[in-house]
Amino acid sequence: PAVKHQLEEAWGAKCGDTAGMTEIGTIMIFECSHQPGGTHIIEDHFIEEVLNPVNDEPAGYEELGERVVTSFGRGFIPLIRYRTKDMVMKVPASTCSCGRTWDLYSGGIRGRWDDMKLIRGTNVYPRAVEAIIREYAAIDEFQIYIWRKEEVQDEITIKLEIQPGHEAEWVVLQQKLAKDLANAHEGLRFNIERVEYGVLPHFELKAKRLVDVRPVVQY
Secondary structure (H helix, E strand, O other): OHHHHHHHHHHOOOOOOEEEEOOOOEEEEEOOOOOOOEEEEOOOOEEEEEEOOOOOOEOOOOOEEEEEEEEOOOOOOOEEEEEEEEEEEEEOHHHOOOOOOOOEEEOOOOEEHHHOEEEOOEEEOHHHHHHHHOOOOOEEEEEEEEEEEOOOEEEEEEEEEEOOOOHHHHHHHHHHHHHHHHHHOOOOOOEEEEOOOOOOOOOOOOOOOEEEOOOOOOO
16 A cells, blocks of 8 residues: 555556466456455456465455465466465455445455565564555665574564655654564564665566575475
8 A cells, every 4th residue: 555655646646456367367356446445356257265374264254365266267278276375355345335246355465475484483474564664755675684693583674775865864764663563563673774775676577675594494
């Protein structure tokens, strides 16, 4: 929502959410002009299920789960109950006032289950972190940096580039952002670090803002 708001402010136009998959060759969800805070599922082309990723049981309305799709649109490459790893929450069609009878995914694709990182016993999802960071207009670019301190304790550092002209906001921003992130993650401490403008990678297409340099245990 925060990124969408920034785009709408910058371009003076409505910004709609949609998503597609190479495996199905097209989009499978879209946000209508009523902008209900979610995306309609194109249910006349796809069978969309939401499963609990832990026990594979069906997830009900307003429960987070993994998106599982069946598609017959490409006859030579049918998909049967294809597990996408997409994190979604299905809500009924009545959530939107546009009149369509298709259910929605509240918030669209919220992230990926395989993106989740465990930091000192707390689950951290990059898209949830980004949603909080994007509430701060003074932040231009960021990176989520996960590392291991003294080979014992996992740490998470948010590296930030501040918009030129907003440098005076840094001290207050650093304290408030650390508090907001901690409150959203069971009190987990986030290190907030400012870097020089232009140091972090800037992306135009699919961004890769998560860097995990913890050693991988080999068995």
